[in-house]
Amino acid sequence: MAGPYEIFxxxxxxxxxxxxxxxxxxxxxxxxxxKRMLNPFDRYALQAALHVKRTYGxxxxxxxxxxxxxxxILLEALExxxxxxxxxxxxxxxxxxxxxxxxALYKTVTHVGKFDLIFCGLQTTDGDTAQVGPQLAERLxxxxxxxxxxxxxxxxRLHARRIIEGGxxxxxxxxxxxxxxxxSYHPLAYKSFRGAWRVQQLQRNPEELGKYIRTxxxxxxxxxxxxxxxxxxxxIVAATEKVGELGGNCSMYEGHAPDEMVGELIEKSxxxxxxxx
Amino acid sequence: MSESVNLAPPxxxxxxxxxxxxxxxxxxxxxxxxxxxxxxxxxxGGKLSTVILGDNLGDIPKKxxxxxxxxVYVADDPELRTYRTLSYRRVVCDLLETFKLPPHIVLLGSTxxxxxxxxxxxxxxxxxxxADCTELDIxxxxxxSKVDPSKVGLYEGCLYAIRPSFGESLKARILGxxxxxxxxxxxxxxxxxxxxxxxxxxxxxxIPVKLQKEDLRLVVAETVREVSKGVRLxxxxxxxxxxxxxxxxxxxELMHELAKCFENSAVGASRKVVDLGWIPYEHQVGQTGKxxxxxxxxxxxxxxxxxxxxxxxxxxxxxxxxxxxxxxIFKFAHHGIxxxxxxxxxxxxxxxxxxxxxxxxxxxxxxx
Numbered sequence: 001m002a003g004p005y006e007i008f009x010x011x012x013x014x015x016x017x018x019x020x021x022x023x024x025x026x027x028x029x030x031x032x033x034x035k036r037m038l039n040p041f042d043r044y045a046l047q048a049a050l051h052v053k054r055t056y057g058x059x060x061x062x063x064x065x066x067x068x069x070x071x072x073i074l075l076e077a078l079e080x081x082x083x084x085x086x087x088x089x090x091x092x093x094x095x096x097x098x099x100x101x102x103x104a105l106y107k108t109v110t111h112v113g114k115f116d117l118i119f120c121g122l123q124t125t126d127g128d129t130a131q132v133g134p135q136l137a138e139r140l141x142x143x144x145x146x147x148x149x150x151x152x153x154x155x156x157r158l159h160a161r162r163i164i165e166g167g168x169x170x171x172x173x174x175x176x177x178x179x180x181x182x183x184s185y186h187p188l189a190y191k192s193f194r195g196a197w198r199v200q201q202l203q204r205n206p207e208e209l210g211k212y213i214r215t216x217x218x219x220x221x222x223x224x225x226x227x228x229x230x231x232x233x234x235x236i237v238a239a240t241e242k243v244g245e246l247g248g249n250c251s252m253y254e255g256h257a258p259d260e261m262v263g264e265l266i267e268k269s270x271x272x273x274x275x276x277x
Numbered sequence: 278m279s280e281s282v283n284l285a286p287p288x289x290x291x292x293x294x295x296x297x298x299x300x301x302x303x304x305x306x307x308x309x310x311x312x313x314x315x316x317x318x319x320x321x322g323g324k325l326s327t328v329i330l331g332d333n334l335g336d337i338p339k340k341x342x343x344x345x346x347x348x349v350y351v352a353d354d355p356e357l358r359t360y361r362t363l364s365y366r367r368v369v370c371d372l373l374e375t376f377k378l379p380p381h382i383v384l385l386g387s388t389x390x391x392x393x394x395x396x397x398x399x400x401x402x403x404x405x406x407x408a409d410c411t412e413l414d415i416x417x418x419x420x421x422s423k424v425d426p427s428k429v430g431l432y433e434g435c436l437y438a439i440r441p442s443f444g445e446s447l448k449a450r451i452l453g454x455x456x457x458x459x460x461x462x463x464x465x466x467x468x469x470x471x472x473x474x475x476x477x478x479x480x481x482x483x484i485p486v487k488l489q490k491e492d493l494r495l496v497v498a499e500t501v502r503e504v505s506k507g508v509r510l511x512x513x514x515x516x517x518x519x520x521x522x523x524x525x526x527x528x529x530e531l532m533h534e535l536a537k538c539f540e541n542s543a544v545g546a547s548r549k550v551v552d553l554g555w556i557p558y559e560h561q562v563g564q565t566g567k568x569x570x571x572x573x574x575x576x577x578x579x580x581x582x583x584x585x586x587x588x589x590x591x592x593x594x595x596x597x598x599x600x601x602x603x604x605x606i607f608k609f610a611h612h613g614i615x616x617x618x619x620x621x622x623x624x625x626x627x628x629x630x631x632x633x634x635x636x637x638x639x640x641x642x643x644x645x
Contacts, residue, residue, distance in 0.1 A: 040552040102400060125552065128565050128584075129408035134362075134396035143495040144362055146393045159498075163558075164389045165299060167502035169359075173495040187554050230424050234405035235453040238418055240442060250597075250607050254615035261614050262624045266632070269612050270594055274515050274539045274573060275629055 002155045005058035005116040005175070008109060009049035010133075011042040011077060013070040014126040038073045041121030043188040044181040048151070049119045050081050051186070056153055058116075059083045063108055065093065065101065074213050079191040079199045083212075086112055090217040092225045097233035098127070102135030107223035109140065111216065116175040117158070122147065122182050130180070137178040145171055149184040283433040284420075286457050290323020290434070293380040293458070295369060296341060297390050298331045299360070300500060306386030308344045309468035313413050314384055315345040320415040321381055321434055324348060328372060328484070330365055332358035342479030345471045349479060354486040356493070359500055360390045363492040366397045372484055373402065373458070382436050383458040384413075391462050399460050405453025406460040407438035409564055411467055411587050414439070418454050428455060436461065441564055441583040448583075466511070466568030467587075508559045510543050516571045516592070518545035518562055519555075520585075522578020522599060522618060526555040531622050532577060538629045545569065545589075547579050563588035577618045581606025598622065 015034035049060045062077040064070050065088040074085030088108045096104065109118070118140075123130035130146070137144040145151075149168075151160040159172045163182055202209040218225055226232060251268060253261040266272060292314045296307035311327060318325040326348040327341050338349040352368045373379060383398070385391035387409045399406035414437040420428050432454035438461040442449035453459045510516060517536040519529055529544065536542040545562040546555070562569055564584040574592035579585060581597070581604055589595070590609060597610035598621045607613040614621050 097405070098396070099400060099403065099405065102396075123565065125548075130392045131396040131399070131406060131408060134393060135400040137362075138366075138397045138400035141491070144393070144397075145495070146362075147389050162389070164360075164500065164502075165304065167299075167500065169500045170498040171361075171495055172498060177495075183551065183554065183558050230422075234403065234456055235407060235438075235451050237442070237449045238437075238452040239450040240447040241450070250610045250613045252602075252607065252613050252615065254602060254613075258616060258620045258624045259628070261616060262621060262628055265596070265612055265614060266625075266628055269573075269596060271573060271596070272632065274542075275633065276538060276540050 003056035003058055003153070005052055005056055005153070006114055007049045007052050007058050007060045007117050007119070008112070008115045009042075009045050009060060009062050009077070009082070009119045010105060010136075011046065011062055011064050011073055011121070012039045012124050013037070013064065013066050013073045014039045014124055036069060036072065038076055039121055039124045039126075041123055041125070041181075041183060043121075044183055044185045045119040045121045046077060046080055046082070047186050047188040048148075048179065048181045049117075050189075052117060052153065053081070061086065061112060063105070063112065064088070065104055065108065068215070071213060071215070075199050075203070078202070078212060079195040080188065081192065081195055085213040087213065087215045088217070088221065089215055090228075092218055092229050095230040095233065096228055097235045098129055098131040098135055099234055100228050100232035102132050102139060103227050103232060104218070104223055105132065105136050106139035107221040108216065109136070111221040116156075118142070118176075118178040120178065120180045122180050133178060133180040140178070142176055142178045143173045144178045144180070145173070146180045147182045148179045149182045151179070282430065284428075284430040285432045285434055285454055287378055288321075288323070288381040288434065288457055289378055290318065290321030291376075291380045292318040292321070292323060292325050292382045292384065294325070294327040294346070295383065295385045295391070295394070296327045296329040296337075297360075297386055297388060298329065298334070298337060299390075300502065301331065301333065301335070303329075303337050303340060304386065304388065304465075305470075306388060306391075306463070306465040307341070308470035309465065310384045310386060310463065311341065311345040312470040313463065313468040314382070315471060317382055317413060317415055317436070323381060326350065326380070328352065328369060330357045330368055338481045340473070342477050342481075343473040343475055345477070347479050349481045350484045351481060352484050352486050356488055357486065359497045360394075361495055361497060362393055362397060363495060364488050365394055366401070367488055367492045368484070368486055369394070369398055370401050371487060373398070379457045381434070381457050381459065383460045385460075385462045387462040387464045395460060395462050402458070404456045404458055404460060406462070407440060407451040407453070408462050410438045410440045410461045410463045411448075411564070412439040413437065413461060413463065413468075418452050420454070435459070441587055464564070464568050466570070508543055510545055510560070510562065510567045510569050513541055513543035513569070513571050515539040515542040515573045515575070516545045516562070516569055516589075517542065517575045517577065518547065518579060518589070519550060519577050520547035520579030521549045522580070523550065523555070524578075528578070528618070529556050531619070535575070535622050535626055538626060539573075547585050576606055576610070577622060579606055580604045581609065
C-alpha cells in the first residue's frame with residue numbers, strides 16, 4: 001500500500017510559560033488564567049503529518065484531550081491543513097497522569113478508527129515526560145520511532161532517522177507505527193490564507209464546524225472511568241517544596257556604564273584564565 | 278490499630294536498574310543509576326540487581342558488579358546488538374514476569390533509549406513512572422484523599438521520585454505507592470556512581486531471549502555515532518548560554534562570538550529558545566536537555582527557572598547577564614551584571630580582545 005495514508009496527529013494545549021499572565025506571586029501557575037497555546041513540540045508533529053498528506057496523499061486527523069478551550073488548537077490545526085479534529089473532553093479525566101492519559105487516548109484513537117501512522121510531539125512543555133506517546137504505542141501494540149528527526153515512506157514502509165546519544169540511528173518498519181517527532185525536524189510551515197479563511201467561515205456556522213471538529217466524552221469512546229483521571233493514575237504528586245536557594249552571594253554589577261561593569265567583572269572573576277591564546 | 282498498618286504491596290526490597298550500552302559501550306548513566314540504586318536498596322534492605330542486553334557483552338556484567346550490583350541479569354544475543362524498542366521490551370518484561378514478587382523499584386536513564394523503553398514497560402505492567410528525576414529517596418507516605426477510600430492509609434518504603442515541577446520554582450515529590458515496581462528515570466549526570474571495587478562479589482545470571490516475530494517489526498539499518506561532531510557541552514570548560522532575553526535567533530551569533538574568546542568552549546541554550554527553534558535541541562541545558570558542569574557558565578538573557586538551574590547549578594563559576602534585576606538567576610549566580618546583553622556582551626568581547634592585544638600570551642593560561 002503506497003498511500004493514501006490515514007494519518008493521526010496527537011496534539012495538546014498547554015499554558016504559555018512565556019507569558020506572565022496567570023503566574024501567581026509564589027511562582028505557581030494558575031492554569032485558568034494562564035495564556036494557552038499549542039504545545040510547541042506538537043508543531044513538528046503537525047508538520048510531519050501534513051508532509052505525509054502532501055507528499056503521498058491521505059487524510060490528517062488531529063486528536064486532543066483537554067478541557068473545552070482545547071478546541072482552539074484543533075481549529076489552529078485545521079487552519080494549517082488538517083482535515084478534521086476530535087477533542088476528548090470529560091471532567092472525569094481531571095488529574096490523569098501519563099498512564100491514564102495514554103489509556104484515554106487509546107480509547108479515543110480506536111473510536112476514531114483505522115490509521116496507518118500516528119504522530120506525536122516528542123513531549124509537552126507542561127509535563128516534559130515524553131511518556132504518553134510510547135505508552136499509547138504499548139496499548140496499541142505498535143512499533144514506535146521516538147526522537148524522529150526525518151523520515152520518508154516507501155510503499156507503506158517507514159524509513160526514519162532518530163536521535164540517539166551522540167549520534168543517529170536509521171530504522172525502518174511497516175506501518176502502522178507511532179512516531180514522536182523531535183524538534184530538529186522541519187518547523188511547521190505558516191498557515192495558508194485559504195486555511196485561515198476556511199476556518200473563519202466554519203466558525204460562523206457551528207453546524208458546519210461540527211462536521212469537522214467533534215467533541216467526545218468517556219461514554220462515547222466507551223472508556224472505563226475507573227481507569228481515567230485520579231483513580232486511573234498510578235502516580236500522584238505527594239508534596240511540593242520550595243527549592244532552596246543556592247549560593248546567594250552574587251556579586252552584582254549594576255547602574256554603571258557597560259564598559260565599567262564589564263571591566264570590574266573581568267577583574268574580579270576568573271574569566272581571564274580561560275581566554276584563547 | 279489500623280492506622281499503623283502498612284498498606285504497601287508485598288516486597289523484598291529489590292531494586293532493578295536497566296543498564297544501557299550503545300555499540301558495546303556501557304553508558305555512564307548506568308553506573309550513576311547503580312550508585313542511586315545501591316542507596317535505595319540498602320535503605321529498603323533489599324538487593325540491587327541490574328539487567329544488561331546486548332551482543333558479546335564481554336566484561337560489562339563484571340563491571341556492573343564492581344559498581345554496586347548484587348545480581349546481573351544478562352541477555353546476550355545477536356538480535357540484541359542494537360537497542361530496539363520491541364525486542365528489548367520483550368526481554369525485560371519476560372524477566373520481570375519471572376520474579377515471584379515484582380521488584381520494588383525499576384530505574385532507567387533518561388536517555389533516548391530509557392525514555393523510549395521505560396514507558397512501554399510501565400504501560401505493560403500498568404504501573405507508575407516518573408521521568409527525569411533529580412533526586413530519589415525512600416520514605417513513608419500517608420494517603421488521605423478519599424477519592425478512592427480503599428487507598429486511604431499508610432504506605433511504608435515508597436519511592437520518592439523528585440523532579441522540578443512545571444514552570445515553578447518548586448520541586449514535586451511524585452509517588453506511586455499502590456503498585457510495584459515503582460519506576461523512575463534520571464538524567465545522565467544527576468546521580469553519583471560508587472567508586473568501583475574489583476573485589477565486590479555478585480551473581481551473573483544469563484536470562485533467556487525469546488523474541489517473537491512481532492518484536493522484530495522494526496529494523497535498525499545503521500547506528501552512527503558522531504561524538505566529535507556533536508556539540509561538546511559535557512566536556513566544555515566554558516559554556517556561553519543564551520535565553521529568551523536574546524530576543525531573536527540572531528542573538529546566538531553573539532553567543533558564538535563570545536564563546537570563541539575562550540579555550541574549549543561551547544554554546545548552550547535554555548529550553549524556551551530551543552522550543553522556539555532559535556537553536557537546535559543538542560544545545561539545550563536543563564532538565565530536559567543536558568546536565569553540565571563547566572568551569573565557567575555565562576548565562577545571557579536567561580531568567581534561571583528551575584528547569585534550567587538543575588542542568589547547570591554545579592558549574593564552577595556562574596556569570597549572569599540580565600536586564601531584570603529580579604531575575605531568579607541572580608539568586609544563585611556568582612557574578613551578575615544587570616544590563617542589556619547587546620551592550621554587555623560586545624563590550625566583554627572588546628575588552629577581551631584588548632587584553633589579548635596588550636598583554637599578549639602572558640596572561641593566557643591553558644587549561645587542558
